[in-house]
Amino acid sequence: MATETQSPPSGTPQTAQRARKPRRLVTALPYLAPALLLYLYFLVYPMLDSVRLSFFKWSGFRTDVPEFVGLANYVRMFTADPVFWTAARNTIFWVILTLAVPMVLGLLLALGLNRQMAGRNLMRSIFYIPSVFASITVAAMWRWIYNPTLGLVNQALEQVGLGSWAQTWLGDPKIAIYSVFVASIWQAVGFPLVLFLAGLQSVPQELVEAAKIDGANALQVFRNVTLPALKPTTVVVVILTIINSLKVFDLIVGMTGGGPAQSTQVLALWSYTQSFANHQFGAGGAVATVLLVISLALVVPYMLWSLKGQDK
Amino acid sequence: MFGYKKVLAVASAAAMALGLAACGGSGDGADGAGDGKSLTIWQLTLDGDQATAWDALVKGFEAENPGVKVTTENRAVDPHKDALRQAAGTDSVPDIYRYWGGPGLGGELIKANMSLDITKYYDEYKWADSLTSVAVARSELYGGHNGVAFQESSEAIYYNKALFEKAGITELPTTYEELLAAAEKLKAAGITPMEMGGTVNWHVMRLLDALIETECGAEIADKLNQGDGNWGTEPCVTDAFVELKKWGDDYLNQGYMAISQDDSSQLFFTGQAAMALEGDWFGPQAVNGGMSADDFGIFAFPTGTGRIYGFGELLYVTQASKNPDLAAKFLDYMISEDGQAKLGSAFSVISANKNVAPPADAVLANEWSELVSQATGSYLNNDQNFSTAETGEYWRVQNSVLTGSISPEDAGKTFQQWRDANG
Numbered sequence: 001m002a003t004e005t006q007s008p009p010s011g012t013p014q015t016a017q018r019a020r021k022p023r024r025l026v027t028a029l030p031y032l033a034p035a036l037l038l039y040l041y042f043l044v045y046p047m048l049d050s051v052r053l054s055f056f057k058w059s060g061f062r063t064d065v066p067e068f069v070g071l072a073n074y075v076r077m078f079t080a081d082p083v084f085w086t087a088a089r090n091t092i093f094w095v096i097l098t099l100a101v102p103m104v105l106g107l108l109l110a111l112g113l114n115r116q117m118a119g120r121n122l123m124r125s126i127f128y129i130p131s132v133f134a135s136i137t138v139a140a141m142w143r144w145i146y147n148p149t150l151g152l153v154n155q156a157l158e159q160v161g162l163g164s165w166a167q168t169w170l171g172d173p174k175i176a177i178y179s180v181f182v183a184s185i186w187q188a189v190g191f192p193l194v195l196f197l198a199g200l201q202s203v204p205q206e207l208v209e210a211a212k213i214d215g216a217n218a219l220q221v222f223r224n225v226t227l228p229a230l231k232p233t234t235v236v237v238v239i240l241t242i243i244n245s246l247k248v249f250d251l252i253v254g255m256t257g258g259g260p261a262q263s264t265q266v267l268a269l270w271s272y273t274q275s276f277a278n279h280q281f282g283a284g285g286a287v288a289t290v291l292l293v294i295s296l297a298l299v300v301p302y303m304l305w306s307l308k309g310q311d312k
Numbered sequence: 313m314f315g316y317k318k319v320l321a322v323a324s325a326a327a328m329a330l331g332l333a334a335c336g337g338s339g340d341g342a343d344g345a346g347d348g349k350s351l352t353i354w355q356l357t358l359d360g361d362q363a364t365a366w367d368a369l370v371k372g373f374e375a376e377n378p379g380v381k382v383t384t385e386n387r388a389v390d391p392h393k394d395a396l397r398q399a400a401g402t403d404s405v406p407d408i409y410r411y412w413g414g415p416g417l418g419g420e421l422i423k424a425n426m427s428l429d430i431t432k433y434y435d436e437y438k439w440a441d442s443l444t445s446v447a448v449a450r451s452e453l454y455g456g457h458n459g460v461a462f463q464e465s466s467e468a469i470y471y472n473k474a475l476f477e478k479a480g481i482t483e484l485p486t487t488y489e490e491l492l493a494a495a496e497k498l499k500a501a502g503i504t505p506m507e508m509g510g511t512v513n514w515h516v517m518r519l520l521d522a523l524i525e526t527e528c529g530a531e532i533a534d535k536l537n538q539g540d541g542n543w544g545t546e547p548c549v550t551d552a553f554v555e556l557k558k559w560g561d562d563y564l565n566q567g568y569m570a571i572s573q574d575d576s577s578q579l580f581f582t583g584q585a586a587m588a589l590e591g592d593w594f595g596p597q598a599v600n601g602g603m604s605a606d607d608f609g610i611f612a613f614p615t616g617t618g619r620i621y622g623f624g625e626l627l628y629v630t631q632a633s634k635n636p637d638l639a640a641k642f643l644d645y646m647i648s649e650d651g652q653a654k655l656g657s658a659f660s661v662i663s664a665n666k667n668v669a670p671p672a673d674a675v676l677a678n679e680w681s682e683l684v685s686q687a688t689g690s691y692l693n694n695d696q697n698f699s700t701a702e703t704g705e706y707w708r709v710q711n712s713v714l715t716g717s718i719s720p721e722d723a724g725k726t727f728q729q730w731r732d733a734n735g
Contacts, residue, residue, distance in 0.1 A: 082705070147575070170511075171510060171511075259511065260510065260511075260569045
């Protein structure tokens with residue numbers, strides 16, 4: 001039978017390939033080792049040490065010996081820290097909104113800017129430029145835009161007769177986080193835009209043409225051809241978006257400092273504040289550890305799911 | 313089973329996520345020499361008049377002490393705090409460091425054994441005879457004497473004379489009720505009574521501190537701020553927060569929570585706000601901002617206790633100093649009439665030396681001198697009274713009341729609950 005003659009005997013290239021993998025690793029190690037050692041010492045060790053610190057009470061002074069307090073920092077954080085839950089809620093909220101708005105907007109812009117049209121490169125640059133600005137610069141700019149008396153937004157509303165809509169955009173706890181998020185969209189949309197634009201170059205045009213010949217409309221082509229082809233790009237964008245959202249820090253610091261009344265506080269900033277402003281390094285470590293757990297809980301399952309089958 | 317690529321990918325993701333938890337750092341500063349001939353001083357970053365005045369002070373000391381070399385290291389506020397924190401317990405500490413007073417800020421370093429008790433130098437140089445009583449008190453908060461007053465900063469209400477006149481205010485307020493009446497008159501005249509910048513929490517905090525002093529009186533305020541007073545049970549605390557809310561709703565500039573104190577100061581400089589609760593450093597700023605020194609005056613926040621609001625900064629000798637005698641000699645020169653003349657009014661109008669009159673050219677020199685001399689004592693800015701974490705919660709409660717998310721009635725209880733849980 002044909003099927004029998006095609007069965008691979010033992011010692012086939014597949015088995016040999018498996019055997020070669022460890023050898024490849026051994027060959028690669030001398031090249032990897034220097035960077036790996038630096039990475040372990042300067043990145044992994046401080047990370048783990050930060051987790052260790054979360055079980056201690058320490059003011060940061062060398063003269064103050066850290067006191068082991070077990071889970072006390074966590075208990076206090078969950079039960080007696082009035083800012084933690086606000087920060088946690090804002091962080092999750094920020095992740096969801098960032099996945100929903102700038103990412104989708106980036107994809108739509110990429111689809112639009114992937115077409116042949118006049119001024120395409122100029123428009124690509126215009127949309128991408130904000131993402132190369134330092135966040136602190138963006139914060140300073142938007143703080144001015146939101147200035148309650150002299151700012152662009154309120155002035156513009158006054159000019160068009162909508163003065164009653166003017167707000168203290170960054171001073172009202174009910175809207176401050178949204179105001180900061182708008183600035184974030186402005187800055188962040190360029191990043192997914194560029195990645196999706198790159199991803200669109202890899203969509204096989206013959207498949208698109210074939211789908212069109214088969215009578216698929218634009219939406220069907222997008223859903224059945226473009227979107228599956230963009231899967232690797234989407235994985236990267238989603239993971240990086242989640243990580244960037246979880247560690248949002250500088251834009252909040254620059255625009256509100258976490259205020260008013262801690263209403264725009266997020267976990268990364270609260271961890272920093274507890275450690276370096278409040279000098280409670282154990283409490284700061286506990287917040288950072290919670291952030292780490294949330295990060296892993298969000299990123300790892302998604303990564304495993306999205307990479308399924310890619311080793312084959 | 314996970315494939316090779318998958319494991320690497322997951323490991324990378326874990327490492328990236330772990331990065332969120334990473335924080336740390338260390339650094340060492342300069343060393344001191346035990347030769348009796350050199351001093352290292354950690355000072356904040358100075359510029360303009362302050363840098364010139366400090367250099368003059370150092371050169372004056374070196375001229376009086378041939379062969380002595382004083383080295384000043386300057387850092388911005390936060391790096392200065394970090395450097396001291398990291399150097400504590402090592403040989404890297406300087407001989408002298410500049411730091412704030414108060415149980416919260418200054419006290420933290422004293423608890424960490426950074427500061428040397430210099431009572432013997434107070435006795436040897438008879439500093440208590442030349443320093444003001446407030447300045448001496450700053451050094452006595454922790455038992456013995458720690459530090460010597462480097463500058464005394466007093467705070468009061470600046471007022472725009474023309475705007476007061478326009479609103480029909482003929483007498484400066486001497487009671488809190490009169491202050492409210494004046495604010496009401498200003499508001500009726502279409503003038504913003506007082507400017508504040510809420511993004512820097514400590515600016516609005518000044519108003520709350522003054523209201524606590526007003527509503528509670530000196531004794532209870534001190535218990536609340538520095539002792540074992542209960543913020544949740546003192547009725548005066550609620551009264552203070554009610555008043556704070558009233559100021560926020562009626563008398564502060566619109567949108568104050570969204571602007572910094574630098575921005576709000578412009579409202580005073582440009583005649584858009586009639587009052588500012590500021591320190592003696594604000595006069596020169598107002599002049600630089602375009603006002604004439606004749607355009608404005610000052611009066612104490614009328615708390616009814618007779619105490620003046622303010623804070624001190626001190627120069628502390630470190631326990632690890634290898635030249636404590638020389639450090640004390642420098643401090644003695646610093647507060648001497650000669651040393652104070654070198655500093656002039658660059659750091660503050662009012663000298664820590666009671667025998668030194670304010671420089672004639674200092675803005676509002678006589679007015680500040682009169683206010684301080686009339687005061688029966690002083691009360692501190694609460695960010696000096698409290699630990700940094702406690703200050704953060706104090707600000708959160710203050711801002712929550714102002715933005716309406718905590719009622720004035722619940723404010724004291726909320727703060728006390730935090731103190732009980734985190735004390």
